[in-house]
Amino acid sequence: MKRDILLLTSLTAILIGTLVFVSNIQPVGASNSAILYGIIGNYLVTVDQATGNATEVGIINVTGLYGLAYDPYRDVLYSVANATTDPELVIIDRTTAHASIVEPIDLEGYDPTFLGLVEALAFNPADSVLYGSAGPAPPISSMLIRIDPATGNATQVATITGTPQNDGDTLVFINGTLYLADSTPSSILFTVDLSTGAATYIGDIGFNHVKSAYNPETQTLFGVASLDRLLIQISPSTGQGTLVGSTHTSEEFEGAFMSAIAMVYDKRPPDIDIPAQDPPADIVQPYQNVTISVNVIDDMSGVKNVTLVYSLDNGTTWEEQATMILNATTGLYEAMILGQPADTWVRFKIIAYDNLGNNATLDGTEPYCGYQLIPEFPPSLVLPIFMIITLLTVIFYKRKHPPLWKFI
Ligand SMILES: [Ca+2]
Numbered sequence: 001m002k003r004d005i006l007l008l009t010s011l012t013a014i015l016i017g018t019l020v021f022v023s024n025i026q027p028v029g030a031s032n033s034a035i036l037y038g039i040i041g042n043y044l045v046t047v048d049q050a051t052g053n054a055t056e057v058g059i060i061n062v063t064g065l066y067g068l069a070y071d072p073y074r075d076v077l078y079s080v081a082n083a084t085t086d087p088e089l090v091i092i093d094r095t096t097a098h099a100s101i102v103e104p105i106d107l108e109g110y111d112p113t114f115l116g117l118v119e120a121l122a123f124n125p126a127d128s129v130l131y132g133s134a135g136p137a138p139p140i141s142s143m144l145i146r147i148d149p150a151t152g153n154a155t156q157v158a159t160i161t162g163t164p165q166n167d168g169d170t171l172v173f174i175n176g177t178l179y180l181a182d183s184t185p186s187s188i189l190f191t192v193d194l195s196t197g198a199a200t201y202i203g204d205i206g207f208n209h210v211k212s213a214y215n216p217e218t219q220t221l222f223g224v225a226s227l228d229r230l231l232i233q234i235s236p237s238t239g240q241g242t243l244v245g246s247t248h249t250s251e252e253f254e255g256a257f258m259s260a261i262a263m264v265y266d267k268r269p270p271d272i273d274i275p276a277q278d279p280p281a282d283i284v285q286p287y288q289n290v291t292i293s294v295n296v297i298d299d300m301s302g303v304k305n306v307t308l309v310y311s312l313d314n315g316t317t318w319e320e321q322a323t324m325i326l327n328a329t330t331g332l333y334e335a336m337i338l339g340q341p342a343d344t345w346v347r348f349k350i351i352a353y354d355n356l357g358n359n360a361t362l363d364g365t366e367p368y369c370g371y372q373l374i375p376e377f378p379p380s381l382v383l384p385i386f387m388i389i390t391l392l393t394v395i396f397y398k399r400k401h402p403p404l405w406k407f408i
């Protein structure tokens with residue numbers, strides 16, 4: 001009996017251990033450094049993509065916010081303040097939640113007071129353009145606009161047609177294609193032709209008042225059913241929404257709803273600092289090894305690898321390479337170039353990749369990316385050596401040929 005209990009206890013322990021182990025396994029190939037941001041009232045939040053749970057980043061210092069879009073090339077988060085009255089483009093610092101106002105969004109060809117609604121924002125990585133849906137007054141935004149992020153000036157691209165209200169309640173780009181949801185309040189997903197504004201029906205999402213964002217790293221289209229405070233996933237092919245979880249309760253964030261979401265993800269290469277070398281470039285002796293060290297950072301997906309590629313003929317051919325290893329003490333990536341014969345011109349490049357394949361290169365033309373080994377007889381030594389030889393010759397000659405006065 002005692003042995004049975006012992007056996008049962010052991011098996012349970014093994015089972016729990018296995019479950020814990022299995023639950024810790026990450027899905028293969030699903031690198032996800034992307035962060036889902038949202039706006040709830042005046043709060044900037046991050047949203048857990050697995051549970052839906054919203055966490056406060058900070059309070060945004062402007063009001064009437066609608067729309068949220070991310071430029072991954074410049075690492076800038078855009079939103080619109082006073083969006084339902086006198087829309088202004090704002091940039092939100094995603095670490096402090098501080099908003100800085102760019103300019104009022106004015107529509108070209110119209111009186112500056114014409115635009116009374118900017119409802120959705122979406123950045124298209126395919127053409128690096130910030131798009132929006134707008135109109136003269138709430139609740140319908142049937143104008144598809146592009147916004148100059150430097151000036152706030154907007155131009156109309158097309159008029160949205162073919163949806164229940166011809167209303168762009170949320171916009172999102174997937175691989176260059178514009179998706180739109182129109183909510184009545186049930187949200188229906190469409191694609192939209194950027195040149196004509198004509199919408200093509202995809203399907204009913206099955207949730208109301210949906211705002212959307214796309215994660216290109218996991219290829220997931222997310223939505224929030226705003227008034228129901230729910231995070232959902234949306235199939236881009238059928239439109240069908242599936243529940244992820246609750247974003248927040250009616251007691252949190254002063255009872256406000258999530259008005260927009262945007263995905264912040266890594267499209268920027270790692271930063272490579274100016275490399276250092278030991279010994280320094282001007283005193284490398286023939287056959288002396290040289291260590292190259294450099295600081296490389298990638299604050300989003302992280303550095304995957306750093307490679308030193310080098311040339312032994314001043315950049316004519318680049319056949320040598322070495323993996324730069326992270327030195328845990330200095331935090332620098334290091335690699336060694338083995339000693340070379342006198343006079344050799346060494347040049348090196350540094351290539352760094354982040355975990356999403358974005359890469360940066362120091363191409364070897366930078367002045368600090370090369371060194372010449374000092375010659376066997378550097379010019380500075382030639383004169384002293386010549387003088388010594390001359391002196392020795394004179395002494396030797398004098399010993400063999402005593403001066404004449406000795407015979408006098
Ligand atoms: Ca609307």
Ligand SMILES: [Ca+2]
Nearest residue numbers: 266268269354
């Ligand atoms: Ca990066």
